[in-house]
Amino acid sequence: MGRRKSYILVAILVILISMEVAIVLGQGNGNNNGNGNSGSGNGNGNGNNNSNGSESGNGNGNGNGNGGGNGNGNGNGNGNNNGGGNGNGNGNGNGNGNVNNNGNGNGNGNGNGNGNGNGNGNGNGDGNGNGNGNGNGNGNGNAAAANKYDMKKAVEGTGQQRALCKSKGACYNMTLTCPAQCPERKPKKNKKNKGCFINCNSKCEAVCKYRKPKCDGYGSLCYDPRFVGGDGVMFYFHGAKGSDFAVVSDNNLQINAHFIGSRPTGRTRDYTWVQALSVMFDSHTLVLAAKRVAHWDDKVDSLTVTYDGQIITIPSDGEAEWRSNGIEREVIVERTDDTNTVKVSVAGLLEMDVKVTPIKEKENKVHNYQLPISNDAFAHLETQFKFFDLSDLVEGVLGKTFRPGYVSPVKKGVPMPMMGGEDKYQTPSLYSPVCRVCLFHRQSALAAAM
Numbered sequence: 001m002g003r004r005k006s007y008i009l010v011a012i013l014v015i016l017i018s019m020e021v022a023i024v025l026g027q028g029n030g031n032n033n034g035n036g037n038s039g040s041g042n043g044n045g046n047g048n049n050n051s052n053g054s055e056s057g058n059g060n061g062n063g064n065g066n067g068g069g070n071g072n073g074n075g076n077g078n079g080n081n082n083g084g085g086n087g088n089g090n091g092n093g094n095g096n097g098n099v100n101n102n103g104n105g106n107g108n109g110n111g112n113g114n115g116n117g118n119g120n121g122n123g124n125g126d127g128n129g130n131g132n133g134n135g136n137g138n139g140n141g142n143a144a145a146a147n148k149y150d151m152k153k154a155v156e157g158t159g160q161q162r163a164l165c166k167s168k169g170a171c172y173n174m175t176l177t178c179p180a181q182c183p184e185r186k187p188k189k190n191k192k193n194k195g196c197f198i199n200c201n202s203k204c205e206a207v208c209k210y211r212k213p214k215c216d217g218y219g220s221l222c223y224d225p226r227f228v229g230g231d232g233v234m235f236y237f238h239g240a241k242g243s244d245f246a247v248v249s250d251n252n253l254q255i256n257a258h259f260i261g262s263r264p265t266g267r268t269r270d271y272t273w274v275q276a277l278s279v280m281f282d283s284h285t286l287v288l289a290a291k292r293v294a295h296w297d298d299k300v301d302s303l304t305v306t307y308d309g310q311i312i313t314i315p316s317d318g319e320a321e322w323r324s325n326g327i328e329r330e331v332i333v334e335r336t337d338d339t340n341t342v343k344v345s346v347a348g349l350l351e352m353d354v355k356v357t358p359i360k361e362k363e364n365k366v367h368n369y370q371l372p373i374s375n376d377a378f379a380h381l382e383t384q385f386k387f388f389d390l391s392d393l394v395e396g397v398l399g400k401t402f403r404p405g406y407v408s409p410v411k412k413g414v415p416m417p418m419m420g421g422e423d424k425y426q427t428p429s430l431y432s433p434v435c436r437v438c439l440f441h442r443q444s445a446l447a448a449a450m
């Protein structure tokens with residue numbers, strides 16, 4: 001439970017810190033009932049719930065424990081349920097009961113809302129006869145996606161988009177208007193403009209934000225390669241040029257990175273960058289890759305996106321997005337600039353902002369990379385990830401840092417803290433979910449054909 005709590009803290013921190021995550025928060029309903037009998041005494045545990053989901057989360061924690069002994073014990077427990085798109089809830093309760101003046105009752109309630117609410121209720125009662133009663137109960141609730149709103153007619157003249165909030169809670173029935181500086185949610189003509197983010201969840205506001213990876217933000221992977229973990233700790237992981245490493249490996253998701261780089265004469269290791277990422281889930285594989293270009297030009301698109309082996313075309317006009325077909329998990333790839341920048345969403349699993357960028361002459365000099373950039377721009381990816389469904393045992397260079405209670409092994413206070421583990425995370429290819437500690441298994445062999 002300690003781990004679970006830390007995980008929740010990290011998850012909540014990540015939610016608070018990553019500015020754009022407030023989009024999918026949820027309503028969770030969970031009920032927990034626990035009953036336990038042992039001995040001849042009676043103990044009751046009542047749970048009080050504090051629901052603090054974004055908008056509306058409901059949780060009930062009831063623990064009934066009957067403890068051996070001669071008396072009756074009453075215990076009160078408190079449970080908290082937080083419901084969020086990624087919502088996690090946690091509740092602990094302590095209560096005192098009387099059993100011949102000697103009774104204790106404890107009630108614990110835990111709730112997780114991740115589409116589902118799970119809860120446990122424990123109740124203990126101690127009587128004269130030293131009897132203990134434990135009751136465990138599990139309850140499942142439902143959590144629906146929140147931040148619901150309907151678009152309304154834009155403000156005439158300025159074109160500022162407006163939304164009517166439908167999420168239950170503080171913002172319900174409020175009309176939010178996009179600021180004049182960013183009148184549209186998805187700026188079409190010039191995507192360099194900030195987009196309007198509507199938050200009907202907790203903040204009841206519409207604000208302007210750039211839709212680019214933040215290389216200093218949680219869950220980022222940029223530069224040569226520098227990570228900021230889910231715990232907020234920055235580190236470098238060198239890998240090796242031409243090799244592939246598991247960035248995230250979990251039961252339902254794997255993300256591998258292909259490293260490019262160079263080793264200047266006299267050095268003992270490679271300078272490396274991430275040239276491609278393959279995102280594997282269910283039976284699908286989505287690959288984002290920077291093309292090898294000799295001379296960089298901002299106006300030329302140097303990003304290729306492949307879904308299950310097929311190159312996909314992301315329109316530049318209109319909604320400027322590509323969506324997967326079918327009733328499965330929805331995948332959306334949306335341009336967030338005219339070229340070289342996209343936002344990827346895989347429903348229920350992750351969002352990532354990705355940008356293709358070159359090594360510039362100045363960087364080459366400053367860092368003394370000694371790259372032959374006269375004929376290779378070393379186009380590579382800058383990425384920021386947001387995860388919605390990681391398990392407690394998630395693996396991978398970055399994934400592991402999202403574990404509950406994770407303590408970073410890297411040295412703090414040095415300019416380039418290093419993360420080792422190349423041997424544990426290396427995969428045979430960009431598309432292979434296999435590494436020494438990897439957890440993911442494909443649902444079918446479909447993508448293996450690639």
Ligand SMILES: *[C@@H]1O[C@H](CO)[C@@H](O)[C@H](O)[C@H]1NC(C)=O
Pocket residue numbers: 047048049050051057058059060
């Ligand atoms: C639990 O929370 C819900 C929603 O806030 C509330 O309606 C309900 O009365 C609460 N139950 C208890 C036992 O406090």
Ligand SMILES: *[C@@H]1O[C@H](CO)[C@@H](O)[C@H](O)[C@H]1NC(C)=O
Pocket residue numbers: 050051052
């Ligand atoms: C719920 O959390 C918000 C901040 O996240 C806080 O302002 C509010 O007071 C909390 N409500 C309850 C009932 O704890």
Ligand SMILES: *[C@@H]1O[C@H](CO)[C@@H](O)[C@H](O)[C@H]1NC(C)=O
Pocket residue numbers: 173
């Ligand atoms: C929503 O707001 C409008 C205008 O303020 C009001 O007429 C309407 O009754 C409200 N609806 C609900 C369900 O509160």
